[in-house]
Amino acid sequence: MGIQRIESVVYSVEDLAECVRFFSDLGLALVTRTDDQAVFETIVKQTVRLHASPIAGAPPALEPGPTIREVVWGVDTPEALSDLVDALAKDREVVGDEGGVYHTIDETGFGLGLTLAGPSVAEVVTPREANVLGHVRRWNAPVTSAGRVRPLRMCHLALNIPKAGRDEAVALYTDRLGFVPTDIVRPMGVFMRCEGDADHHNFLLCHRPDRAGVNHVAFEVPGFDEVIEGGNHMVGQGWREARRLGRHTIGSNVFRFVHAPCGGRVELAADMDRVDGTYGTRVHETAPPHHIWTLRTSGDPKDDQ
Numbered sequence: 001m002g003i004q005r006i007e008s009v010v011y012s013v014e015d016l017a018e019c020v021r022f023f024s025d026l027g028l029a030l031v032t033r034t035d036d037q038a039v040f041e042t043i044v045k046q047t048v049r050l051h052a053s054p055i056a057g058a059p060p061a062l063e064p065g066p067t068i069r070e071v072v073w074g075v076d077t078p079e080a081l082s083d084l085v086d087a088l089a090k091d092r093e094v095v096g097d098e099g100g101v102y103h104t105i106d107e108t109g110f111g112l113g114l115t116l117a118g119p120s121v122a123e124v125v126t127p128r129e130a131n132v133l134g135h136v137r138r139w140n141a142p143v144t145s146a147g148r149v150r151p152l153r154m155c156h157l158a159l160n161i162p163k164a165g166r167d168e169a170v171a172l173y174t175d176r177l178g179f180v181p182t183d184i185v186r187p188m189g190v191f192m193r194c195e196g197d198a199d200h201h202n203f204l205l206c207h208r209p210d211r212a213g214v215n216h217v218a219f220e221v222p223g224f225d226e227v228i229e230g231g232n233h234m235v236g237q238g239w240r241e242a243r244r245l246g247r248h249t250i251g252s253n254v255f256r257f258v259h260a261p262c263g264g265r266v267e268l269a270a271d272m273d274r275v276d277g278t279y280g281t282r283v284h285e286t287a288p289p290h291h292i293w294t295l296r297t298s299g300d301p302k303d304d305q
Contacts, residue, residue: 002084002178004117004196006154007074008047008101009217011262013066016052018261023048025237026219026266027150027230042219044153045118046074050262057095059105063213067263071110071157072101073177074117076196084114087176107169108161108212120197125152128223149230151219155269158189158204158215166190166207179203182275183250185284191250193275200251200273214264216257220272224254227268231256246294255291 013019020038024030028040028048036053051069058069075081085102088094094104101115129137161169170190173179179192182200191201206215221230228245235241235258242257242265253272257265 001076001196002080003073003114003194004076005044005074005120005194006046006071006157006202007115007117008049008070008072008113009068009154009157010049010055010058010070010072010111011051011066012055012058012061012069013050013052013262015066015261016050019050019066021237022239022261022266023050025234025239027148029150042151042153044120046154048154048217057103059109059111062109063211063263065263066261068157068159068214068217069111070103070113071159072113072115073194075114076117078116081114081116084177088112088114090176107165107172108159110159110212117196120153125222128225143225146222146225146229149221149226149233149268151221151230151268153220155199155218155220155272156202156204157217158206160206160208160211160213160215162210162212163207164210166205170205173203173205181281182279183282183284185250185287188287198274198276200253200275200279216265216267217260218253218255218267218269221268221270223270227254227256227270230268231258234258244295246291249288249290249292252292 016036016038020033023040028042031039031041036051038050040048055069061067061069075084085094088104092104094102096102101113103111103113106112131138173192174181178195180195181190181192183191189204189206192203193199194202221227231241231245240259242259245256247254251272253269256268260266
């Protein structure tokens, strides 16, 4: 089935201590820490890698300041991995390392890696039961706090790419790496999913007039409560919220965004659409609304009208 999931996201950072504090507050597990590097894990063992010193073999950064330097995708079998490496090597150098990761560069200039995927199922997850008239699922059990929120996995990421060359940038992932476009928003970007995952999207290439860089990395949490409580914890730790709580139109997931010191933003996400081959590819000539709803307060200007 080919690519299954995001395996690793590699950042170059300026303030390693601040980035370590950020991902610790987010609820990831710190695996290793040195004077110039740190590695965090999600529950399903994907990694976030932070480098405060030059990254050997990495392509030049595409934007000033801290940013993503490479995204490594996990593949299900050695045979599929070999086939994908061969597909990339037709017109670019692909270099393998001792850890079994094959490194190259995509059309925009981002580092692109392939390796064998780890297990993606988090057996520890027990979704909360909900009650509604006619569909009672929780008896004699009051809801309590979700407690310390720990992301299950990196479920998707979004990278900004220039509009010039966007078709070629997308084609590398769809034609050679097997990504399946789910929603093509002509003015904005292309949402696509891995062959081996049912999430509406695992990857978004977002068109910008003339720049490339990190947009966001999304971490799945078990549900709505965890999105709210996890976001509240981040705000309570002093991190700055980037967008109010809401639910996306494309993908339908509940979201909360926080500015990240490693570059771009981090999203807490839950309840994304799951799709299969019958979903097809939806093409939008104009951009749908960004969200179905976002949290409003009595202080919003619209509420004063």
